[in-house]
Each structure stands twice: as structure tokens, then as C-alpha cells.
Amino acid sequence: MTLPIRIEGLRKSYGRKAVLRGIDLHCEAGTVTAVLGSNGSGKSTLIRCILGLNVPESGTLRVFGEDVFAAPSYRRHLGYMPQHPSFPENLTVHEILQLVSRTRGVAPDFTRCAALQVEACLSQRWKTLSGGMKQRVNAFLAMAFNPSLLILDEPTASLDPASRLRFMELAMAEKERGKTLLISTHLLEDIREIADYLVFLRNGKAHRVSKELMLELAGSPHRNAFEQAVAVCLEESAPKAG
Amino acid sequence: MGRIFRYCFWDLLRSRFVLAYFGFFMLGSLGIFRFAPSASAAFGALLSAVTLLVPLCCLVFGTLYFYQSRGFHELMFAQPIGRAPLCLGQYFALSSALGLAFVLAAGIPMAAYGFSTNGDIGLLAVFVGGGLLLHLAFLALAFWIAVSIEDRLRGFSTSLLIWIALVFGYDALVMGLVMRFSDYPLETGVLAAMLLNPVDLERVLVLMHLDTSALLGYTGAAFQKFFGTRSGTWISLGALSAWILAPLLLFLRKLARKDWQ
Numbered sequence: 001m002t003l004p005i006r007i008e009g010l011r012k013s014y015g016r017k018a019v020l021r022g023i024d025l026h027c028e029a030g031t032v033t034a035v036l037g038s039n040g041s042g043k044s045t046l047i048r049c050i051l052g053l054n055v056p057e058s059g060t061l062r063v064f065g066e067d068v069f070a071a072p073s074y075r076r077h078l079g080y081m082p083q084h085p086s087f088p089e090n091l092t093v094h095e096i097l098q099l100v101s102r103t104r105g106v107a108p109d110f111t112r113c114a115a116l117q118v119e120a121c122l123s124q125r126w127k128t129l130s131g132g133m134k135q136r137v138n139a140f141l142a143m144a145f146n147p148s149l150l151i152l153d154e155p156t157a158s159l160d161p162a163s164r165l166r167f168m169e170l171a172m173a174e175k176e177r178g179k180t181l182l183i184s185t186h187l188l189e190d191i192r193e194i195a196d197y198l199v200f201l202r203n204g205k206a207h208r209v210s211k212e213l214m215l216e217l218a219g220s221p222h223r224n225a226f227e228q229a230v231a232v233c234l235e236e237s238a239p240k241a242g
Numbered sequence: 243m244g245r246i247f248r249y250c251f252w253d254l255l256r257s258r259f260v261l262a263y264f265g266f267f268m269l270g271s272l273g274i275f276r277f278a279p280s281a282s283a284a285f286g287a288l289l290s291a292v293t294l295l296v297p298l299c300c301l302v303f304g305t306l307y308f309y310q311s312r313g314f315h316e317l318m319f320a321q322p323i324g325r326a327p328l329c330l331g332q333y334f335a336l337s338s339a340l341g342l343a344f345v346l347a348a349g350i351p352m353a354a355y356g357f358s359t360n361g362d363i364g365l366l367a368v369f370v371g372g373g374l375l376l377h378l379a380f381l382a383l384a385f386w387i388a389v390s391i392e393d394r395l396r397g398f399s400t401s402l403l404i405w406i407a408l409v410f411g412y413d414a415l416v417m418g419l420v421m422r423f424s425d426y427p428l429e430t431g432v433l434a435a436m437l438l439n440p441v442d443l444e445r446v447l448v449l450m451h452l453d454t455s456a457l458l459g460y461t462g463a464a465f466q467k468f469f470g471t472r473s474g475t476w477i478s479l480g481a482l483s484a485w486i487l488a489p490l491l492l493f494l495r496k497l498a499r500k501d502w503q
Contacts, residue, residue: 014501053319053502072322080320086313088253099249103321141317151320 002065004180010059021204032181034191037201043184079147083154085138089127108144152183246331254339267347275355301401304384365451372444375482382489437481
């Protein structure tokens with residue numbers, strides 16, 4: 001069966017600084033994987049490699065069996081929500097949706113993401129939107145084209161609490177529809193419920209742990225225990241992959 | 243690429259910078275034609291303004307535009323579109339928007355002040371066409387600088403240095419060499435030197451279509467003999483095209499391996 005993401009021996013450096021030192025990672029269809037790591041651990045670099053934004057020195061990277069660096073066609077299966085969205089400032093939200101829709105060859109499904117209330121700002125220019133509204137349009141663009149794989153980079157970082165809750169409900173709905181999610185975040189409350197696997201990036205290596213094992217390590221179902229166990233994994237040595 | 247071009251062009255037509263660019267050239271052109279003692283003097287002043295300001299505006303706005311598009315690139319690279327079609331679409335959109343502003347802002351006053359009659363239509367075409375090629379060349383340079391240099395401040399500094407070098411430094415160097423070796427026949431060397439600078443190419447191409455070349459003496463006659471002919475014009479246009487294609491190819495080569503950070 002073709003895996004949504006399969007990474008083998010991925011290495012990436014910026015100048016002399018090695019950020020990824022041979023990452024081996026895969027994501028099964030229908031699962032949610034959270035990528036965790038301290039600042040500068042390579043979370044964004046890993047996501048950018050998957051998107052084809054960064055070119056690695058070595059290793060293979062396949063999305064649904066397609067080589068990421070061969071052709072951009074694999075991105076039809078992919079929805080991406082960056083941390084800081086940006087579009088040409090004088091385009092309206094409607095024109096932005098048209099541009100993305102025509103590039104993908106699929107019409108957006110407004111009913112799917114009705115909770116984001118994007119219809120309300122269709123006639124507004126991008127530069128007139130508030131930060132939160134931009135992030136909602138960003139989330140809409142990631143989800144509205146029915147992608148099989150969703151990559152979310154710090155998705156709730158600039159959302160107000162109500163929008164954050166709505167967004168997490170949407171992400172959960174996507175999971176229930178059988179979509180594969182890869183989430184990079186610092187906010188453990190975002191992933192506690194939704195994640196099936198946690199990937200710890202440390203010293204350029206990835207350590208994948210199932211949430212069940214993480215809860216087992218925590219020794220208690222209490223939220224604080226889980227968060228403390230994650231913090232220990234991030235700061236000290238990562239546990240063996242489960 | 244066509245789709246990106248359409249949407250980016252539409253965005254740029256509504257941008258303040260393009261409107262300011264249009265307004266500045268329009269007011270400048272009208273002012274020059276209104277207050278200059280003669281039409282040819284006005285034309286000379288307008289040519290100086292264009293060869294000075296078009297490279298500067300294109301280099302500064304081109305680098306700024308590419309740097310500001312980073313977030314847009316990141317989002318669009320998550321769509322099924324390659325790097326080259328996306329960035330070339332933006333390049334042609336920016337060239338078209340600034341080029342359109344230039345054609346309207348410089349062309350309308352010229353036409354209004356009598357440069358559209360039969361005798362001058364060729365001059366108008368060379369001036370406007372050369373101006374458009376200057377836009378394409380300097381925007382290609384700007385995109386190449388922006389894709390090559392990650393740091394914005396260094397990118398802007400490089401743009402300004404290239405502007406100073408091509409607009410002032412190159413002429414000073416050529417003039418210094420001509421004066422130093424004034425005892426030798428340098429016409430061929432100076433002709434070749436003109437082909438190596440897009441600003442000089444535009445300037446010489448337009449001047450050779452004016453009567454002022456007669457004032458330049460023997461060198462002017464040599465210039466007129468080369469640039470004033472059809473083949474000379476084609477060679478000059480070829481050299482200007484090379485100034486567009488070379489940085490564009492270097493830009494695409496760098497773009498293919500660029501890391502978005």
C-alpha cells in the first residue's frame with residue numbers, strides 16, 4: 001500500500017550547520033502525526049522538504065509514492081497551512097480562491113469548512129483582512145480542496161481561542177474522514193486529543209512514538225503528566241520508537 | 243504561468259507603487275515638455291530621466307517584490323505548480339505592469355507634444371520600445387539578485403551598487419579609458435563597450451535617431467554609421483535582449499536549487 005509520506009535517510013544542512021541528519025519517517029494513511037521539537041530542531045525544514053521548498057543533500061522523500069522532487073503533481077493530494085500566510089495584497093479573497101482553485105483544477109467545498117466563515121470576507125482584499133481572518137482563509141485553502149494529506153505548520157498560533165477550537169474540530173473531522181495529518185506545533189493541547197503518533201526531532205534525528213506509549217510513559221491519564229512526559233522527551237533523550 | 247501572470251498583473255495594477263510610478267513619470271514628462279525651451283531639449287531631458295530612473299525603480303521594486311512574495315511562494319508551492327512557471331508569471335506580470343505605466347506616462351505626453359507625426363513615430367517607437375526592454379532587463383537582474391541573496395538588506399545594497407555601477411560607474415570608466423588612450427583609434431572599442439551596458443544601449447539607440455549625433459564629431463559619425471543603420475539597430479536590440487535573457491537564465495538556474503527559509 002502506498003504511504004502518504006515515506007522519508008528515508010533525509011539529510012539537510014544550511015552551510016556547515018546540519019539540521020536533518022538522516023531522517024527516516026513514514027506516516028500511515030488516516031493517522032495524525034505531530035512533529036515536536038525545540039526551536040531550531042528542524043521541524044520547519046522537514047515540512048519544507050516534504051513540500052519541495054527545500055532541496056535536501058541526500059535521501060528519498062515520497063508522497064503517495066511520488067518523488068517530491070520529480071514533478072509538482074503530487075501536491076494535488078496535499079493541503080498546506082503555513083504559519084504566516086501571504087498572498088498578493090490587492091487580490092480579494094474570492095480572487096485568491098479562484099487562483100488556487102484553477103491551479104488545482106478543483107472547486108473549493110464551502111460546506112466542508114463552513115465553520116471558518118470565509119464567505120463573509122470573499123469581497124475583501126487580502127491586505128484589509130485581520131491576522132485571524134487571514135489564518136482562517138489559510139485554513140480554508142488547506143482543507144477546502146479535499147486533500148488526502150494535510151500539512152499544518154503551527155496552525156493555531158495566531159488564532160483566537162474560539163477560532164482555535166473551531167479549527168481543531170475541523171482537523172478532527174478531517175481525521176474522521178480518513179485523511180492523513182502532519183502537524184508541527186509547540187502547543188501540546190492542540191495534539192493531545194488528535195495525534196496518533198508523536199515525532200520528536202532531536203539532534204537532526206526523528207524519533208517516532210505512539211501516543212499510547214507516551215501516555216504509558218506519563219504513567220497517568222492526567223493532562224499535566226502527558227505534557228511533562230513530552231517535555232522530558234524533548235529536553236532529554238528521546239524514547240525508543242514504538 | 244499564464245494564470246499566475248493574470249492574477250499578479252491584476253494585483254499590481256491596483257498597487258500603490260505602480261500608480262505612483264505612473265503618476266511620477268506622467269507629471270515629470272508633462273513638466274519637462276511644458277517648461278523645456280524646445281521639443282528636442284525636452285526629449286533629451288526625458289531620455290536622461292528614463293535612463294536614470296527606470297533602472298533604479300526596476301531594481302528596487304523588483305527585489306522588494308520578490309522578497310515580499312516569499313509567503314506567497316510558500317503557499318503556491320503547496321499547489322501543483324512548478325517553481326519556474328510561478329516566478330516567471332510574476333516576473334512578466336511585474337514587467338507588464340511597470341512597462342504599461344511607463345508607456346502611458348511617457349508616451350502620452352510625447353504624442354501630445356507632437357512626437358507622433360510621421361517623422362517622429364520611429365523615434366517614439368525606439369524610445370518606448372527601448373524603455374520596455376530596459377524594464378525587462380533590470381527586473382530580470384532584480385529577480386536574480388533577490389533569489390541569490392537571502393538577506394534583504396544585502397539584496398537592496400547589491401541592487402543599488404549595480405545601479406550605480408551601470409548608470410554612473412561604467413560611463414566614468416569608459417570615459418577615463420577614452421581620455422587615457424585618446425591617441426589611439428578607439429571607435430570600435432567604444433562601440434563594443436556600449437553594447438555591454440543596457441543603459442548606454444538605450445541612450446545611444448535613441449540619440450542616433452536624433453539630429454544631435456551630428457554634434458558628437460568623428461566619434462558621433464562612427465556611432466551613427468553603426469547604430470544608425472538597420473543592422474546596427476538589430477545588433478543593439480540583440481545585445482539588449484541578451485541583457486534580459488542572461489540574468490533570467492541565471493535566475494531560473496538559482497531558483498531550481500533555492501531553499502525557502
